[in-house]
Amino acid sequence: MKTMAQITHWADVTAGEALKLSNKHLVATGITPSGHIHIGNMREVVTADAAFRALLGKGADAELIYIADTFDPLRKVYPFLPESYAEHVGKPLSQVPCPCGECKNYADHFLKPFFGALEKLGIRPKVYLADELYKSGAYTQAIKTALAKRDEIANIIDEVTHKTTADDWSPFNPICTGCGKINTTKVTGFDADAETVDYTCSCGHSGTVPMSGGGKLTWRVDWPARWGILGVTVEPFGKDHASRGGSYDTGKRISREIYGYKTPYPIVYEWIMLGKKGAMSSSTGVVVSISDMLKVVPAEVLRYLIIRTKPEKHIQFDPALPLLNLVDEYEKLHYKTEITEYESTVIKLSHASGICHTDIPFKHMVTIYQAARGDIDRIMKIVARAGYNTDNEKCIRELAENVGNWLEMYAPPFAKFSVQEEVPVHAATLTGVQKAFLSAFSNIINESGELTGEDYHNLVYSAKEADSKLHSAIVQMPGVGAGELEIDPKDMFKAIYISILGQQSGPKAGWFLSSLEKDFLVRRFMDASTYKP
RNA sequence: GGGCUCGUAGCUCAGUCAGGCAGAGCGUCUGGCUUUUAACCAGACGGCCUAGGGUUCAAAUCCCUACGAGCCCGCCA
Numbered sequence: 001m002k003t004m005a006q007i008t009h010w011a012d013v014t015a016g017e018a019l020k021l022s023n024k025h026l027v028a029t030g031i032t033p034s035g036h037i038h039i040g041n042m043r044e045v046v047t048a049d050a051a052f053r054a055l056l057g058k059g060a061d062a063e064l065i066y067i068a069d070t071f072d073p074l075r076k077v078y079p080f081l082p083e084s085y086a087e088h089v090g091k092p093l094s095q096v097p098c099p100c101g102e103c104k105n106y107a108d109h110f111l112k113p114f115f116g117a118l119e120k121l122g123i124r125p126k127v128y129l130a131d132e133l134y135k136s137g138a139y140t141q142a143i144k145t146a147l148a149k150r151d152e153i154a155n156i157i158d159e160v161t162h163k164t165t166a167d168d169w170s171p172f173n174p175i176c177t178g179c180g181k182i183n184t185t186k187v188t189g190f191d192a193d194a195e196t197v198d199y200t201c202s203c204g205h206s207g208t209v210p211m212s213g214g215g216k217l218t219w220r221v222d223w224p225a226r227w228g229i230l231g232v233t234v235e236p237f238g239k240d241h242a243s244r245g246g247s248y249d250t251g252k253r254i255s256r257e258i259y260g261y262k263t264p265y266p267i268v269y270e271w272i273m274l275g276k277k278g279a280m281s282s283s284t285g286v287v288v289s290i291s292d293m294l295k296v297v298p299a300e301v302l303r304y305l306i307i308r309t310k311p312e313k314h315i316q317f318d319p320a321l322p323l324l325n326l327v328d329e330y331e332k333l334h335y336k337t338e339i340t341e342y343e344s345t346v347i348k349l350s351h352a353s354g355i356c357h358t359d360i361p362f363k364h365m366v367t368i369y370q371a372a373r374g375d376i377d378r379i380m381k382i383v384a385r386a387g388y389n390t391d392n393e394k395c396i397r398e399l400a401e402n403v404g405n406w407l408e409m410y411a412p413p414f415a416k417f418s419v420q421e422e423v424p425v426h427a428a429t430l431t432g433v434q435k436a437f438l439s440a441f442s443n444i445i446n447e448s449g450e451l452t453g454e455d456y457h458n459l460v461y462s463a464k465e466a467d468s469k470l471h472s473a474i475v476q477m478p479g480v481g482a483g484e485l486e487i488d489p490k491d492m493f494k495a496i497y498i499s500i501l502g503q504q505s506g507p508k509a510g511w512f513l514s515s516l517e518k519d520f521l522v523r524r525f526m527d528a529s530t531y532k533p
Numbered sequence: 534g535g536g537c538u539c540g541u542a543g544c545u546c547a548g549u550c551a552g553g554c555a556g557a558g559c560g561u562c563u564g565g566c567u568u569u570u571a572a573c574c575a576g577a578c579g580g581c582c583u584a585g586g587g588u589u590c591a592a593a594u595c596c597c598u599a600c601g602a603g604c605c606c607g608c609c610a
Contacts, residue, residue, distance in 0.1 A: 007547075031610070044610050072608070161606055162535080219608040238610035243537040245606040270538070271603075271610070309546075312538060314603070316545065325545080325559055332558085342547095364572055415571085457569045464568090493570060510569050 009345040010310045015054035018234050018265045025060055027052045028232040028264070029125065030067035033093060033110040035078055036289040039302075039317060040272045042117070046306040047236040047269050049123045050349045055234075057348075065230065066118075066125040070094040070107040071134055071216045073182045090181035092216070094131035107131075117290040120299040122352030128230070135213035140195055142225035142259065143211045146171040147190045147197070149258050153221060156253045161245045172197055174215035178205025182215060220247050224255035227264055236267035236311065269311035274318070288319060295405045297327055297362075304330045304350040319410040327362040356395035360388050365403045367507040370417055371515040374404055382515045385453065417501045419516065423524065424502030427531035433474070433487065434495035435529040437463060440473035441492075442525035445518060457510030460496070463487045499528035 008016075018025055029048035031041050048064060055062040071092045077085045081099065088096040088106075096106035103109040107129075118124070133139060146153060147170070154165045170187035174197050181201070188206070189198040197214060200206040209215055217225055226232065241247045252263045274288060293302055296319065305326060309315050316322075330350070333343060360368075360383060372378035379400050384390045407416060430438070444459065445451065451459070462468035464487045471487065496513070497506040500521075506512060513521060 041610055239604060243605035461568050505570055507571055508569050
């Protein structure tokens with residue numbers, strides 16, 4: 001039986017295994033920018049970064065790279081694209097126009113926000129764009145080899161996948177110079193010396209393209225070719241590539257038998273499931289984009305979500321209330337004074353440099369934000385009164401923005417409250433004692449100077465003390481029996497919440513009241529005490 | 534059809550590689566903070582470790598079978 005203190009974090013296990021093979025490592029990660037890059041994709045990058053950091057932590061000579069598959073074809077007209085994109089289906093993403101018209105191309109449109117997110121997550125890989133790699137000639141030698149060993153490669157694929165590749169199959173897909181598409185061409189021949197490939201296209205065009213930039217290797221060959229070209233030694237990938245007969249299986253053999261390169265150490269990771277909706281996927285529309293998430297939670301919490309779970313376990317992700325618990329858990333871990341080695345590793349791996357911290361818990365801000373009705377000046381006042389550090393206003397603003405976005409985008413109804421414009425109809429349920437309390441409470445507040453949260457709090461509780469000013473005021477109200485009157489502060493709190501929010505409960509009453517205008521409270525409590533439906 | 538991964542408290546998951554008393558956080562309940570109902574603290578409740586078989590002095594852990602969830606064998610992480 002192992003105790004928590006003895007558990008080794010998965011990233012350290014991976015790094016340890018990798019170090020047995022070599023001290024120099026290139027951790028690779030890659031995503032096809034065919035649509036909005038979502039939380040699921042983020043797992044790939046964060047997993048790679050974790051392995052990278054763990055390697056550095058163990059003294060390895062390590063590098064992290066990211067390859068954007070910008071040369072892959074546009075598969076179909078995705079739901080978020082206009083119908084006019086039908087003509088671009090089949091063209092490499094780097095040659096398809098940008099949907100917003102402001103980026104260099106289609107791939108760039110989705111990569112830009114993704115790189116922004118990487119920056120926030122504290123991940124700084126060396127970036128390669130696949131189309132540039134091909135155009136630079138980096139792949140040329142690998143393409144020549146693949147074309148020359150076409151039959152061997154086809155054999156490997158047939159053996160591993162138990163399928164039969166077509167007779168006209170080629171590891172290389174030329175881009176038609178006529179229609180610009182990459183998935184409609186057939187290779188008819190090649191010239192190793194001139195480094196060119198001949199093809200025909202279903203559009204009727206035929207011609208010759210250079211190996212550098214004139215097309216790309218098919219995925220199952222591209223991947224192992226890339227390992228050798230860049231020197232990849234560690235790579236995380238989704239479980240889709242990992243199963244028997246999948247591209248890692250064929251890649252392993254192609255890498256070894258065709259390119260003579262040792263297979264990178266694999267990190268297979270599971271999918272992120274969104275609530276009860278199932279796996280995250282661009283095509284089914286079950287998607288939460290990374291940029292959306294970063295509007296809502298600090299980057300470190302997002303890292304923590306992935307770091308704390310072993311890659312082979314699926315992650316149940318729910319941006320509603322469970323997200324709040326996640327944030328809470330992370331904050332607690334972060335401020336814990338005595339931590340185990342395991343926890344220390346988790347914190348290190350979750351850390352994103354350049355992120356500012358406030359000492360205000362996310363959950364608390366959820367209440368402050370709503371009490372302040374989203375007004376930043378009021379938020380700052382409440383925060384100061386609550387005794388938090390207000391030196392870093394920018395940080396607090398960021399947190400407040402996150403919370404505001406969360407409330408708007410994901411918060412479940414019961415986490416929300418709003419100060420009602422008029423006396424809520426629920427005031428009809430107030431008892432005689434509650435009304436008497438509200439009336440007396442209103443008078444006393446009116447006569448007092450500025451009250452602090454604690455003052456309000458103590459004032460409410462004083463209602464049960466027979467010799468208090470509030471208690472005698474209540475007893476003297478018409479309709480309330482004098483003499484032995486038992487007052488339960490709980491009912492008084494309820495009366496307060498009903499008059500202001502129209503609900504039975506609410507945020508801690510003292511400072512909640514102190515965050516609202518005094519005049520408003522005086523008027524509202526009086527109105528509620530005389531409420532007639 | 535063939536294969537991969539996962540299944541542990543109401544929820545999210547450690548623990549499985551290397552067998553040795555069933556664990557944590559959240560939630561719930563109770564109490565405390567010489568009285569803050571959504572911030573704090575303590576305690577309690579909570580389990581056929583998906584089911585069945587096998588190996589073993591000993592199984593959540595190893596082996597076999599079944600069931601459930603997700604995925605792959607066609608370029609969706």
